[in-house]
Amino acid sequence: MIAALLSNLPALQIVVPLMAAPICAMVARPRFAWAWATAISFIAFAMSVALFWQVRDGSVISYEMGGWAPPIGIEYRIDILNAFVLMIISGIAALVLPYARHSVEAEIPQSQHAFFYTALLLCLTGLLGVTITGDAFNVFVFLEISSLSTYALVATGAARDKRALTAAFNYLVMGTVGATFFVIGLGLIYMITGTLNMADLAAKIAANGDSRTLRMGFSFILVGIGLKLAMFPLHLWLPNAYSYAPSAVTAFLASTATKVAIYVLLRFMFSIFGFDYAFQAATLQFVLLPLALIAMFAASIVAIFQEDLKRMLAYSSIAQVGYMLLGMSFLTQTGLTATIMHLFNHALTKGGLFMAAGCFIYAIGSARIDDLRGLGRIMPWTSAAFVTGGLGLIGVPLTAGFISKWYLMQAAFALGWWPVAILVVLSSLLAVVYVWRVVEVLYLRDTREIPDRKPVPLAMLAPMWIMLGLSVFFGIDADLTISSASRAANALIGASNIFWQ
Numbered sequence: 340m341i342a343a344l345l346s347n348l349p350a351l352q353i354v355v356p357l358m359a360a361p362i363c364a365m366v367a368r369p370r371f372a373w374a375w376a377t378a379i380s381f382i383a384f385a386m387s388v389a390l391f392w393q394v395r396d397g398s399v400i401s402y403e404m405g406g407w408a409p410p411i412g413i414e415y416r417i418d419i420l421n422a423f424v425l426m427i428i429s430g431i432a433a434l435v436l437p438y439a440r441h442s443v444e445a446e447i448p449q450s451q452h453a454f455f456y457t458a459l460l461l462c463l464t465g466l467l468g469v470t471i472t473g474d475a476f477n478v479f480v481f482l483e484i485s486s487l488s489t490y491a492l493v494a495t496g497a498a499r500d501k502r503a504l505t506a507a508f509n510y511l512v513m514g515t516v517g518a519t520f521f522v523i524g525l526g527l528i529y530m531i532t533g534t535l536n537m538a539d540l541a542a543k544i545a546a547n548g549d550s551r552t553l554r555m556g557f558s559f560i561l562v563g564i565g566l567k568l569a570m571f572p573l574h575l576w577l578p579n580a581y582s583y584a585p586s587a588v589t590a591f592l593a594s595t596a597t598k599v600a601i602y603v604l605l606r607f608m609f610s611i612f613g614f615d616y617a618f619q620a621a622t623l624q625f626v627l628l629p630l631a632l633i634a635m636f637a638a639s640i641v642a643i644f645q646e647d648l649k650r651m652l653a654y655s656s657i658a659q660v661g662y663m664l665l666g667m668s669f670l671t672q673t674g675l676t677a678t679i680m681h682l683f684n685h686a687l688t689k690g691g692l693f694m695a696a697g698c699f700i701y702a703i704g705s706a707r708i709d710d711l712r713g714l715g716r717i718m719p720w721t722s723a724a725f726v727t728g729g730l731g732l733i734g735v736p737l738t739a740g741f742i743s744k745w746y747l748m749q750a751a752f753a754l755g756w757w758p759v760a761i762l763v764v765l766s767s768l769l770a771v772v773y774v775w776r777v778v779e780v781l782y783l784r785d786t787r788e789i790p791d792r793k794p795v796p797l798a799m800l801a802p803m804w805i806m807l808g809l810s811v812f813f814g815i816d817a818d819l820t821i822s823s824a825s826r827a828a829n830a831l832i833g834a835s836n837i838f839w840q
Contacts, residue, residue, distance in 0.1 A: 349402035349415040352386050352425065353468050355379060360460035369452035373443070376456040377436040383463065384429040391422040397826060401473070409473065410536035416473030420679070420827035424470045424602045427686050431594040431806075432463050435690070438802040439587035442697050445793075446499050446585045455495055459591070461488040466599045475611070476535045478603060479522050482567065485599075486514045489592060493584040506579035513576040517566030524559030527552050541611050554618050560607055561622065568600030570664060571634035574657045581653035586697025589649060593656055594690035598682050601663050605678070608667070609831040620670060628668035632762055634661030639769035643776070648696045648706040651773055652689065655732060658766065659685045662747060665759070669750045675828035677746035680820050684739035684810065688731035691807035695725040698795045698803065708777055713786025715778075720800055722781045727807045729774035731814070734767045738814040742821070 344351070359379040363372040394400060394417055402415040417425075436459070447455055465485025469478055490511045496503030529535060531552050532543040544553065562573070569577040577597075581589050612619050638657035645651035659681070666678035698721040699714065700706050715722040731738040734745075744763060751760035813820050 347402075348386050348390055349400060349417060349471060350404065352383065352390065352471055353415075353464060355386070356383055356460045356464040356467065360457050360464065363453050363457040363460065367453040369444075369449055372453040372456040373436070373440050376460050377433075377440075379460060380429065380432040380436045380463065383467065384426070384433040387422070387425040387429040387467075390417050391419075391426050393417075394419050394422045395823075397830065410534045410539035413477055414473035414536060414538075415471050416538070417471060418827075418830055419823065420605070420830055421470045421602065423679070423683070423823050423827055424599065425467060427598060427683055428463070428466050428470065428595050431591060431686060431690055432459075434802040434806055435587055435591045435594075435694075438590070438694055438697070438799050441796050441799050442587045442701060443585060445701050447495050448498050451495055451498070455492070455585075458488040458491045458495075459588075461485075462492060462591070466595055469599050470602060473537050474535055475525055475528075475537055475540060475607075479518065479525060482521070482603075483518060485596070486518065486567075489596065490514070492588045492592075493580050496584045496588070499585070500583050502579065503583035506576075506583045510576045510580045513566055513573075517563045517573075519563070520559045520566070521563030524556045524561075524563060527556030527559065531556075537606070537611055544611065549618065557612055557619060557622070561604075564600055564604045564607070568597045568604065569657055569660055571630050571637065571657060571661065574634075574638075574660075577657060578650055578653040581656070581693075582647060582650040586649075586693065586700055590690050590693040590697060593652070593693050594686040597656065597660055598686050601660070601678070601682055605667065605675070605831060609675070623668040623670060627664055628759075631661040631664035631668060632759070634658055635665070635762070635766040636769065639766055639773065642773045643769065645773075646708055648699065648708055648711070648777065649693065651708070651777075652692055652696065655770065655773065656685075656689055658770075659689065659732070661766075662744070662763070665763070666747050666750060669754060669756075671750055671753060672825075672828050672832055673746060673753055674750035675831055676821070676824045677743055677750055679824035679827050680746060680817075681740075681743035683820055683824070684731070684743045684813065687806050687810040687813070688728050688738075688740055691724060691803055691810060692728035692732070694799070694803035694806065695721050695728060698724075698799055701799065702792050702795050703789050704791070708780055710787070711777065711780050712784040713781070715781035717786060717789075717792070718795065720804070721795060724800075724803050724807050725781070726778060727811065729770075729778065731807070731810045733770045733774060736814070737811065739810045739817070739820070741814055742817045 356379050363375055400417040404413040462485050465481045468481030472478055490507050493510055494504055494507035531547055532540055534540055534543060566573045635658050638654045642651045642654035663678045663681050666674040696706050731740040734740040748760040748763055
């Protein structure tokens with residue numbers, strides 16, 4: 340039986356949370372829904388770890404759904420890259436769901452709790468499905484599963500702030516446009532290849548060579564995924580969605596949704612369009628690289644002037660996406676390693692920071708920066724957690740953020756692009772400004788009177804500190820992340836059949 344379970348892990352990774360989601364809605368008891376969803380997240384994480392362990396040496400798992408062999412059938416294909424991302428997604432879920440119990444009780448009406456956890460499990464299913472599938476159209480299907488549930492999750496924030504409904508609607512419109520562009524791009528590629536299996540697509544695109552249809556398909560896919568990952572200037576949905584969504588939702592989405600979109604972009608660019616394709620290289624270096632640099636500065640500057648903590652962190656996320664796109668645009672092994680490492684490091688850091696923001700909201704009912712005056716003395720654990728995460732955002736040594744930014748600068752220097760390396764440092768200094776604004780308010784301002792302040796429960800503090808503690812741990816001992824990211828980058832480069840410098 341154990342052997343059968345292990346052989347079917349790729350399918351179970353999706354089936355378990357998918358089948359578990361409607362049970363939350365059917366039982367409709369808030370405590371049961373939370374406990375059930377939490378247990379499922381731990382099971383999903385255990386399966387992800389087992390899959391990662393199987394492919395850690397560079398091997399590949401190919402799972403044929405229904406016994407139909409690809410390219411006719413749907414294939415789930417797991418290598419070191421998506422096994423790493425699967426572990427990130429499920430691991431974040433396993434930390435966010437224990438945190439969510441008290442946070443959701445404080446921010447969402449009890450009548451919506453069961454449906455909230457149903458939507459969260461569906462969102463988890465979609466993100467895991469996008470990551471594990473080896474079928475391009477399946478990517479679209481799972482993207483829509485995660486997106487539709489995300490719109491509902493953002494809208495549940497309306498109990499605290501009615502602007503969550505507008506944010507969810509804007510997100511829906513932008514997400515629909517992105518999905519439409521993506522599926523049009525898939526259609527154009529299907530026209531010239533006659534297949535949707537990713538491995539088969541790569542072989543047939545390489546055999547057919549360049550064409551106007553292929554360029555159009557590539558462009559549509561880039562814009563569609565760019566909307567999903569909040570690539571500048573396609574990021575306008577993100578600040579409101581992160582600001583007005585419930586705290587647990589923001590922590591989960593900031594750590595997973597944009598990271599999965601980055602993974603999809605990596606997969607399409609280097610596994611499917613990964614042959615010696617001048618149009619792609621030109622797009623990366625003359626379009627993506629400048630947009631990434633602009634995002635790093637523009638979003639950080641806007642973050643400095645925000646009055647709401649969650650909104651400030653949302654703009655910071657747009658800047659951090661810029662770092663990931665920058666590493667990708669270098670077209671080198673070191674650059675790809677930096678991107679994959681930053682994907683992991685930022686997931687931990689930003690998830691922990693949004694959890695800290697949620698703790699402030701739970702305690703005082705506000706995330707306005709000015710309302711946090713003196714809380715460093717009253718809420719020392721939450722405030723210290725925010726400082727720890729802020730140091731990771733800046734990229735201070737002994738934090739995970741430093742490791743990925745160091746690799747990013749190494750990639751720039753290896754190409755002789757020292758001005759780009761200097762820009763990475765300067766943009767990090769902007770992070771010092773907006774992080775310091777909050778630190779100053781927490782520790783150097785007089786405490787305001789807060790008559791109805793609630794103590795933050797350990798169930799919220801513990802996941803927050805685990806996440807931020809890991810971001811420090813992987814800044815001190817980065818062997819796992821460096822080796823995994825490096826092997827994943829090598830796998831992408833090997834799949835592309837290009838000689839990289």
